[in-house]
Amino acid sequence: MNLMTERSLEKAVGDKMNAVASTNKMKGDKVSVFYGAKQALFDVDLDIPEKMVTALIGPSGCGKSTFLRSLNRMNDTIEGCRVTGQITLDGEDIYDPKIDVVELRARVGMVFQKPNPFPKSIYENVAYGPRIHGLAKSRHELDEIVESSLRRASLFEEVKDRLHDAGTGLSGGQQQRLCIARAIAVSPEVILMDEPCSALDPIATAKVEELIDELRQNYTIVIVTHSMQQAARVSQKTAMFHLGNLVEVGETEMMFTTPKEKRTQDYITGRFG
Amino acid sequence: MSVLLVLLIVFGIGIVGFFIGRQRASARETGEVKVHSRAYYHGWWVFLVSVLPAVLFIVLWSAGSSIYLERSAQASLPAQTAESAVASRGLALSMVRGIATGLDRLDAQELQNLPQSYADLRSLLGSKGVALASEGQDYMVPIAERWHSQAATARTIGAGLAIALAVAGVIFGLSGIHPRARARNNVERIVLWGLLAASTIAILTTVGIIFSMLFQTINFFSVVSPWNFFFGTVWDPRFADAGSGGSQGQFGLIPLLAGTLYIAFVAMLFAVPVGLFAAIYMAEYATPKVRATVKPLLEILAGIPTIVYGFFALVTVGPFLRDLSAAISGGGGFIMAQSVLTAGLVMGIMLIPFVSSLSDDIITAVPRAMRDGSLGLGATRSETIKRVILPAALPGIVGALLLTASRAIGETMIVVLAAGVAARLTVNPFEAMTTITVKIVNQLTGDLEFNSPQTLVAFALGITLFFLTLAMNIFALYIVRKYREQYE
Numbered sequence: 001m002n003l004m005t006e007r008s009l010e011k012a013v014g015d016k017m018n019a020v021a022s023t024n025k026m027k028g029d030k031v032s033v034f035y036g037a038k039q040a041l042f043d044v045d046l047d048i049p050e051k052m053v054t055a056l057i058g059p060s061g062c063g064k065s066t067f068l069r070s071l072n073r074m075n076d077t078i079e080g081c082r083v084t085g086q087i088t089l090d091g092e093d094i095y096d097p098k099i100d101v102v103e104l105r106a107r108v109g110m111v112f113q114k115p116n117p118f119p120k121s122i123y124e125n126v127a128y129g130p131r132i133h134g135l136a137k138s139r140h141e142l143d144e145i146v147e148s149s150l151r152r153a154s155l156f157e158e159v160k161d162r163l164h165d166a167g168t169g170l171s172g173g174q175q176q177r178l179c180i181a182r183a184i185a186v187s188p189e190v191i192l193m194d195e196p197c198s199a200l201d202p203i204a205t206a207k208v209e210e211l212i213d214e215l216r217q218n219y220t221i222v223i224v225t226h227s228m229q230q231a232a233r234v235s236q237k238t239a240m241f242h243l244g245n246l247v248e249v250g251e252t253e254m255m256f257t258t259p260k261e262k263r264t265q266d267y268i269t270g271r272f273g
Numbered sequence: 274m275s276v277l278l279v280l281l282i283v284f285g286i287g288i289v290g291f292f293i294g295r296q297r298a299s300a301r302e303t304g305e306v307k308v309h310s311r312a313y314y315h316g317w318w319v320f321l322v323s324v325l326p327a328v329l330f331i332v333l334w335s336a337g338s339s340i341y342l343e344r345s346a347q348a349s350l351p352a353q354t355a356e357s358a359v360a361s362r363g364l365a366l367s368m369v370r371g372i373a374t375g376l377d378r379l380d381a382q383e384l385q386n387l388p389q390s391y392a393d394l395r396s397l398l399g400s401k402g403v404a405l406a407s408e409g410q411d412y413m414v415p416i417a418e419r420w421h422s423q424a425a426t427a428r429t430i431g432a433g434l435a436i437a438l439a440v441a442g443v444i445f446g447l448s449g450i451h452p453r454a455r456a457r458n459n460v461e462r463i464v465l466w467g468l469l470a471a472s473t474i475a476i477l478t479t480v481g482i483i484f485s486m487l488f489q490t491i492n493f494f495s496v497v498s499p500w501n502f503f504f505g506t507v508w509d510p511r512f513a514d515a516g517s518g519g520s521q522g523q524f525g526l527i528p529l530l531a532g533t534l535y536i537a538f539v540a541m542l543f544a545v546p547v548g549l550f551a552a553i554y555m556a557e558y559a560t561p562k563v564r565a566t567v568k569p570l571l572e573i574l575a576g577i578p579t580i581v582y583g584f585f586a587l588v589t590v591g592p593f594l595r596d597l598s599a600a601i602s603g604g605g606g607f608i609m610a611q612s613v614l615t616a617g618l619v620m621g622i623m624l625i626p627f628v629s630s631l632s633d634d635i636i637t638a639v640p641r642a643m644r645d646g647s648l649g650l651g652a653t654r655s656e657t658i659k660r661v662i663l664p665a666a667l668p669g670i671v672g673a674l675l676l677t678a679s680r681a682i683g684e685t686m687i688v689v690l691a692a693g694v695a696a697r698l699t700v701n702p703f704e705a706m707t708t709i710t711v712k713i714v715n716q717l718t719g720d721l722e723f724n725s726p727q728t729l730v731a732f733a734l735g736i737t738l739f740f741l742t743l744a745m746n747i748f749a750l751y752i753v754r755k756y757r758e759q760y761e
Binding site: 072074077079102103104105106107109110112114116117118119120128129132133179182183186 | 560561640642643644645646647648649650651652653656660661664665
């Protein structure tokens with residue numbers, strides 16, 4: 001059961017202190033999601049604490065990605081998908097007809113499983129969001145946003161000489177950090193990450209994880225991951241899903257040392273899933 | 274024995290060979306040795322080795338024997354043919370061939386007492402429903418008779434050899450059946466050759482078309498200088514002067530080329546926005562249900578024969594535009610019933626499904642990840658389409674548009690009916706212009722000597738059109754290849 005290193009244990013203890021003080025940025029209340037007639041998620045109650053990393057774990061098809069995608073209504077783009085229950089962002093129901101989904105997605109950004117830079121230059125990839133939302137009033141301001149976003153995504157030093165080369169020409173890990181920079185550029189409050197490291201090699205994964213840890217200071221992050229070590233390394237709160245149900249939720253440290261549910265214990269020790 | 278019957282027999286032998294081969298092969302599947310090929314592959318192998326060589330032989334034999342018979346008949350034609358009533362040796366030969374084929378209709382007894390004069394034979398064959406030319410000569414009858422009997426002999430020998438070859442093939446195939454025989458690989462190789470042959474035929478046909486046009490074009494350019502053709506601004510072929518010598522008329526390509534490109538341009542002006550927007554709607558906005566209905570409906574447009582579009586232009590769109598312009602100007606209309614606008618508009622309608630269907634495929638091929646990425650940043654759907662999807666799909670769309678444009682340039686029936694025949698240089702889209710294809714139709718229909726420049730110019734026009742569309746297609750492929758986005 002010694003999954004965690006000494007260092008991350010120390011960190012987790014520190015995080016626990018934070019957790020107490022933190023408020024909830026998003027709240028899920030009896031969230032159910034249906035694809036056509038098939039129900040993929042059953043009455044999930046899950047709160048997302050502010051300026052922390054929440055990890056969603058569980059075997060494939062357990063509904064964790066579905067839950068993640070319902071947090072910024074990306075499920076709307078899927079034909080026949082229906083969400084019931086309530087999800088709030090700063091107390092506002094995001095499924096309220098009065099809410100503009102486009103505005104919501106600017107506040108709740110998303111990073112996908114496979115790096116998906118647009119077939120444009122590195123600069124244009126990052127400038128895409130700010131341009132659409134009119135965040136920069138001048139070319140100079142836009143340059144600044146691009147640079148600071150790339151810096152925050154720890155990519156600037158690697159690409160500063162080729163900002164106008166194609167974003168698709170970067171390595172997989174760089175592409176994923178470019179996508180994170182792209183998401184940061186619109187100054188979201190929450191960043192959703194759907195298995196952001198599953199297509200990356202261990203070195204690129206380590207860089208992205210390091211980045212997530214830094215981003216925690218400014219953003220609320222929700223990450224779906226298949227890697228127990230990753231969840232343990234980067235998150236402060238962990239939610240375990242199985243077959244569309246939320247099995248257990250708690251502080252990461254507790255989840256990995258003393259899980260209450262047998263299913264959680266079996267999963268994190270690799271006995272199923 | 275007719276060739277068809279021989280072919281049937283050969284195929285019959287092959288099919289019998291297939292069943293015997295399959296049966297024998299499955300009998301050998303005892304389980305002691307692991308078999309290499311399934312039984313029906315052995316059957317197929319037997320079928321192929323018996324049928325293919327025999328069919329090939331039949332083709333070669335009939336071609337070879339007919340060439341031989343023609344040569345020997347030609348050699349026995351008397352020398353005075355040149356001075357006799359028949360214009361040339363070639364004509365005499367074809368008359369002899371006519372008689373020889375006509376003799377097939379006679380039964381054995383009639384052949385025994387064949388009339389030796391051409392006139393009698395002509396009336397005899399006439400009663401059997403074979404029409405012969407009236408100017409035949411008596412000397413043709415024995416030559417035709419010999420031709421006929423030799424042909425019959427050749428056919429019999431050929432049939433015997435072909436059947437023997439088929440049987441030998443079956444025996445050879447059957448003798449090769451044993452559990453480790455690689456019948457499967459052999460059949461596979463023959464299939465490969467078949468596929469190769471099919472694609473070769475397509476390529477050779479293209480080459481053949483080019484050459485057939487090329488020779489006539491060279492003939493044309495020996496009369497009219499290429500400079501006058503390619504850079505002449507007057508199209509006036511002067512049908513009245515055909516064959517009478519003197520002035521040949523002027524064959525300036527420019528007015529036709531201008532008309533072709535102008536009408537194609539108007540058509541694209543109409544088809545591109547409509548087709549592209551339809552494609553965007555279908556690919557990005559339509560629910561699967563709507564898409565499943567709308568897409569086939571749009572594609573029905575592509576199935577309408579172009580001559581029907583021609584009617585539509587001629588009897589509906591043309592008069593409508595004319596009356597509309599008359600109503601607007603109050604008095605005489607400024608749009609002619611046959612005009613660039615009419616032809617372009619109707620051609621544009623015809624092109625909509627090409628643009629929309631090709632573009633739809635290309636837009637749908639843009640990975641979902643691109644859409645999600647953009648939507649996930651808070652972009653609206655139309656922003657996503659405008660800034661991410663269309664730029665990503667642009668090379669493909671440009672390629673599709675170039676392919677469509679080359680169709681517009683080559684389109685014939687609509688412009689024949691709707692654009693008019695006046696070869697004019699004008700920029701007014703309300704007036705009639707004409708196109709290369711219209712003039713090809715004009716020059717080739719009607720009663721004209723085939724070797725006059727008035728007719729031959731059609732080939733020069735055809736080859737010009739061919740290279741024009743070829744260049745566009747190559748350019749389209751180049752664009753698509755060069756700018757194709759690697760999404761991975």
